[in-house]
Amino acid sequence: VGLGGLLGVFMVALAPQLCRVVGGAPPGVMLDSAVGYLSFRALGVPLERAISIGTTFCLAAKDGTTPLVVTAIGSAANVLLDWYFCLRFRAHAAAASAAASVLAAVVSFVYLFNRLRRKDLWPRPVTWPGRADFGPFAAFAGPVFLLLLVKSLTFAQMTAYASNLGTATAAAHQVYVSLLFLTAVAVGTPLSWAAQSFLPEFLAPPAEEAGGRPEGAA
Secondary structure, three states: OOHHHHHHHHEEEEEHHHHOOOOOOOOOOHHHHHHHHHHHHEEEEEEEEHHHHHHHHHOOOOHHHHHHHHHHHHHHHHHHHHHHHHOOOOHHHHHHHHHHHHHHHHHHHHHHHHHHHOOOOOOOOOOOOOHHHHHHHEEEEEOOOHHHHHHHHHHHHHHHHHHHHHHHHHHHHHHHHHHHHHHHHHHHHHHHHHHHHHHHHHHHHOOOOOOOOOOOOO
């Protein structure tokens, strides 16, 4: 969540530069709309990271229903808030849509937080990690972060290049990317979550190999 907060500050502070360099938005109305959208979405980054972390608690407990309900609630709230905000603020529809997404994330997080507390999955008390905790975390998360960063930058540069080829080309590219992510999320995410939930117990070494004693041993 703290890293999400830092990322949000970074995105707000450098929103114009990011929209020009990464997004390929030319100066003018498109750039202004992109900056407004990015700035509002950046405010919700810490909350979205909290939802992602809370979802992992559910996966650890082999609970696939709660993430589904969280997503359904957030999607419904997003549709309703998008409809209202975009009609209410037509001149700033991009920023209004981003604000609606952030508020929908708030609704999702409130439900997830209460659900985790009722199931006694929310850590209490919440403690700030020490320096010794960052070493193992960085050793695992560092390579994964770099992998996802390279993939994200690759797609971003593809979008920037397509945007410079005209509106029709940029729109066609966006349709392709949307279909790609739709199929990747719809097919890949359930398999990934199932693997995270069930594989660890099969990969853990037996008690004898880990230095323990089998159950029932005298």
